[in-house]
Amino acid sequence: MPSTPYQQLKQYLVNNISVDDEQLAAFCKKFRHKTTKRNEVLLQAGDVCPYIYFVNSGCLRIYMLDVNGKESTRFLVTEGRFGTAFPSFNLQEPSLAAIQSIEPSDVLYISHYDFNQLLDTFPGWEHLYRIGLEKDYIASIKRIESLITMDARQRYQLLMETNPALIQKLPSKIIADYLGVSQETLSRLKSKK
Amino acid sequence: MPSTPYQQLKQYLVNNISVDDEQLAAFCKKFRHKTTKRNEVLLQAGDVCPYIYFVNSGCLRIYMLDVNGKESTRFLVTEGRFGTAFPSFNLQEPSLAAIQSIEPSDVLYISHYDFNQLLDTFPGWEHLYRIGLEKDYIASIKRIESLITMDARQRYQLLMETNPALIQKLPSKIIADYLGVSQETLSRLKSKK
DNA sequence: GCCGCTTATTGACATTTGTCAATAATTTAC
DNA sequence: GTAAATTATTGACAAATGTCAATAAGCGGC
Incomplete structure (x- = not known):
């Protein structure tokens, strides 16, 4: 068991970029920690998504709810990964999707403002984010392919x-x-x- | 009509990042220019995609071909946009998809090597690329949503x-x-x- | 540990979409 | 400009998937 809730995030960071302890600490300071209950809603559809999450344990679900009550899961965010209602978080506009934790989860989260500040301050952060975007984009392309073929x-x-x-x-x-x-x-x- | 094939690319760059003329020239130097015929194949499925394209005019199509000959279009790249067989270009692995120009087109292209060199050399380039990734990723999320809902x-x-x-x-x-x-x-x- | 709610399974049927085939309309290549 | 090839349309039917309903199974909360 990690001694602090930031262990996994630090591991993620050192796996992906070269970063010293001081920077690690600076990054972590921007993240807050939260535990969630089963089926807890972290973002309501219609709200602007203020946070991006890092999942220590458990699972987040980004999903849409249509007028007939039918749900569709856009993404599932599992342990050791970042996730958010991306279009809303990125553009800071109302979200089509909601976020819930399917099971009791342990997450870190950072605000849009702080996230952008890290982007502007540390080139390493932009690099890290870019690498993550590439992976997520590739995953979404594969998902599109599976859906159309x-x-x-x-x-x-x-x-x-x-x-x-x-x-x-x-x-x-x-x-x-x-x-x-x-x-x-x-x-x-x-x-x- | 632009006097050089690089006019549109320059416009794209100045619209998205702050960049001086010298840098613009350095960026453009890495791109080569090509005109294509209708239905010309730029990448065969199974090959590693060496280039990312910028479309001056015309239209590129990224598509898959299954064993029965059925085609599925993964993406369409229109005027003034970047496009490639992204998973293959990014990971430099054989591509599931092929690229063709649907109509006679005028394109610029840059190699994976040069692209990465720009990423490493100019922080502005990484920023530009990141912004583009965000847009493309959002577009792909919306496509997924339309397909599942x-x-x-x-x-x-x-x-x-x-x-x-x-x-x-x-x-x-x-x-x-x-x-x-x-x-x-x-x-x-x-x-x- | 039990009650109650949620989730999973199954059947019957409706709807959507795909496939195959024939023909018509377009468009390309020369 | 014309012949040939490609693309679009339409019909008939088949296959896949969705919907509704009833029941069974599983699981969470207390």
Whole structure:
């Protein structure tokens, strides 16, 4: 167990950029710490998203809710990763998506203002952010490809291959709307071999 | 008509970062110029993508071809924008997607090596790239949302609202696989009101 | 540990979308 | 300008997926 809630973030930083202890401390100082309950909502749709989160443990879900109450999961943010309602956080405009913690989670968060200040102050921070953006962008491209080229069964199989832990960990209701299929269809895919 | 093929790129740069003429010249020197024919293939699937392109005029299409010969358009890159087979260019691994110029086009291109050299040499370049990544990432998030929450008709209507020029300009066959629907389905959407 | 709520499964059916095929309309290449 | 190739449209049907409903199973909160 890490002695402070900042251990994992520091590890993430040293893995991705060259940074000395002093800078690490300066970065961490901008982050606040929070534990959440199961299904706690961190951002309501319609609000401007003020924070970007780093997940120490647990799982955040970025999701949309349509007028009929149907939910769609845009992204899942697991341990050791950054996540936010990106378009809202980046542009500081009202969010289409909400953020909830699916399970009790332990997170750090930094405000948009402080985040930008780090960008302007430390070139290393911009580099780190850029690397993260590249990875997330590539992940989103792969997701688009799976959505336009594969049927429901193929997408489910792909997820089983690339991220079986997610399927284990999350209720299949959420896996279903992450894949863009109904709960019933996913249930049938799983049973009918 | 611009006097050199670099006019538009320069305009793009000054719009996005503060940069002096000397730097502009240094940036442009890294780009080569090329005109393409209709349907010319710039990258074959399976090859590592060596370049990122800036489109002066015309249109590039990043697309995938499955074993049955079905094509899916991952992205369309129009005038005044950067584009490449991003995962391959970024990771320098074989590309799932191919690149073609749908129509006769006028493009600039820079190698992965030179691009990274600019990143390392000019903080302004990393900033510019980061801003571009943010925009492209947001666009891809919106595309994912449209794919998981909307049916074919809604996606088509969205495209008509957000980018009617694309629908005008491109054959509906390509619009169809960009939307992730068959040509016939799109044709029916258009006729049946 | 139990109650109650949420989630998962299954069936019947409706709807959407895809596939195949034939034909018409366009467009390209020469 | 014309022939050939590509693209678009339409019909008939098949396949995939969604919706609604009923029931079963699982799990969280106390």
